Amino acid sequence: MPLFKFSTGTLCSLFALLLLSSQQTAAGQTAPQAASPQPPPDRWNFIGDSPDNPPPLATDLSANLKVKDVDRAMRKVANWQLQRVQGHFNEDWTFAAMDAGFMVASKSLKEPSYENYVRAVGENFQWRLGPRQTHADDQAIGQSYLEIYMGLKTHDARIITPLRQQFDQVMTLPDDPAKPFWWWCDALFMAPPVWARLYQATGEKRYLDYMDHEWWITSKLLYDPAEHLYFRDATYFDKREKNGAKIFWSRGNGWVMAGLARVLAAMPQDYPDRSKFVQQFKEMSARVIQLQQTDGLWRPGLLDPGAYPLPEVSGSAFLVYALAWGVNHGILDRTTYMPAIEKGWKGLIAHIYADGRLGCIQPVGAAPGAFQADSSYVYGVGAFLLAGSEVRSLHVRN
Template sequence: MNKSNTIIAFLMLVLTAHTHAQEINPSEVTKIMEKVANWQIDNFQGLYSGHDKPHHPLDWTNGALYVGMVKWAAMANNDKYYEWLKDIGQKHEWQLHSRKYHADDHTVGQLYIDLYRKYQDKAMIEPTKEQFNFIMYHPSQSSLHWNTPFHQDRWNWCDALFMSPPVWAKLYNVTGDKKYLDFMLTEFKATTDFLFDKKESLYYRDENYMGKLDNGTKIFWSRGNGWVFAGLVNVMNELDPQSKEYKYFLNIYKKMAAKLLKIQTPEGHWAMSLLGQKFYPTPETSGTAFNVYGLAWGINQGILDKNTYAPSVKKGWNTLISHVTPEGMLGYVQPIGAAPGKAWADKTEVYGTGAFLSAGTEVYKLYGGK
């Protein structure tokens, strides 16, 4: 065999091995989702990311877990996961967390409304309706500028767009009362006008990161933009695709999807600083999982071209599952923060599990799961 043929044969071998490694089987997706979900339930009070006590069950961290867990519950072949989630709501009398206006403390409302859809028990959503009615009739007058009084009573950090807007959209959907949608849209637009960089099609985490550079690049936090991207999907899932409101969110979603496609790392994850992958080579699974969720959803909805975007989903999903331990812990989840940082193979967080389970539901559909 001459030298050129040897090179061609070698390249074909590498390509074949790479393709095989990337193949996704829907039954394998469900197996690893179940393993991750079970590990998280078994270790719900565990401390795997440096904090000194377990998160409150109604904290935003767990709220994000529940967003993914309830999606998995709908796929699972028994009601174990629904029962676990329902027990949490019952123990806390279906209340949101402690801060009335703060978006983080609204997150658990997404779970309550999804459980209401299954069980049709109005008690599950009445406290959320009551609190959101109060907010609508006593809207915060705070500025979106950081370090102004009561500034987080509005959505002036990008994470908030995952936490609260989907609750408003779900409440609109289950009640048919458009006042919830109108209020949410007004606030979402205000936040987007403030934090969205039109040139980069990405969101600043908050005002503190505008105009600052990290190693010469603008600072766009991976998980922060993952919060937004997944939040857009969770909002659009509640809206009529022909409505003007849906089209507003879809426009942002498409811009972000196109950008995310361009900046995915060769390994399949997204760098903690989205434009600075050279300076942040460590994998990070929470932002990556949210992006995989959003991109797979777009393909499944016929919004994104499958030939263009499916390879990105494949790479992303395969890198995610490579960081799941044999026991079912998802590693390389960046600890709680607000900016690019560090992640470790033996560190996880409940919101990372929630993101992974959300991603799995759409990857499962994309590769033929019924």
């Protein structure tokens, strides 16, 4: 007889701890197992004012899905954020998500100042990605670089060469499914759309094939086929909410669904594995609309909404973006999903302040957590602008 007997849950926990302890970032540091500390106040992020003296909410906006109303809300939020980041250049994932929103807002609103800011970021860093070669967070800025590159009438090789050289090197590294590069679900927004867009920019299918291979390694590890949701990372397999439910982070799943939308947008219709991506997108979409709350938004912990007093706007905005994108591109049924999109957009509009600040955004972290109603962070603004770009298209294409 064995000396020790372990339950399935215990074995999962041991596996998760062994997996994360063995994973090293490109900078040589062990992958984080807990939420990052809240960043200090700065001019582009707002932890929040005193709860006893909240700022006034906007009264000049409408939650109507008409283009003029959506555009007004997008412009108000984008202008507020742009004013605060002007002259500050950052290639990390938080700003990369904002930049993605700026790029779509620039096209939707025909406002070049947003894209011009992103171009200035690229020029500042000479179109290089972040410092960690294989880390998805440092690759996310490549989404906007490639969008700028493909939008030029005459392609500028300076924009694409550093990214392409780095990805060519990454593809030569040993591949170990037991130690995936994309070991946390957020990574599926950060890196895969860059690889898919590099395929678009070059026509070289090997970049898309690499993304495809790595996506399903991460999915096998983190996707719960019963819940149709992603765990944030392997350390959450056995963690539970106060009500005993599994912990599925709304922003983490928002990252994934937004990543799916952006990958599918760059993937040809006849790509062999496209149906797998579409199927996962449909499964997650059907699940998240079941978890939407009466205010149209989603709580930080998807399966225990009662444990969280505030909705989480960044995750909610990513979800609204993905759902609207799915309807716009014929993947999701309009009749089924439009009510959820309409409620979601109305809920987002309710968290815009008179000065244009977008509130109720959870700080940097790795799991559901506490925050103030008027806290604002750049990635949440990016998510909102992405959502707005697709919501306005619902009316255009109706």
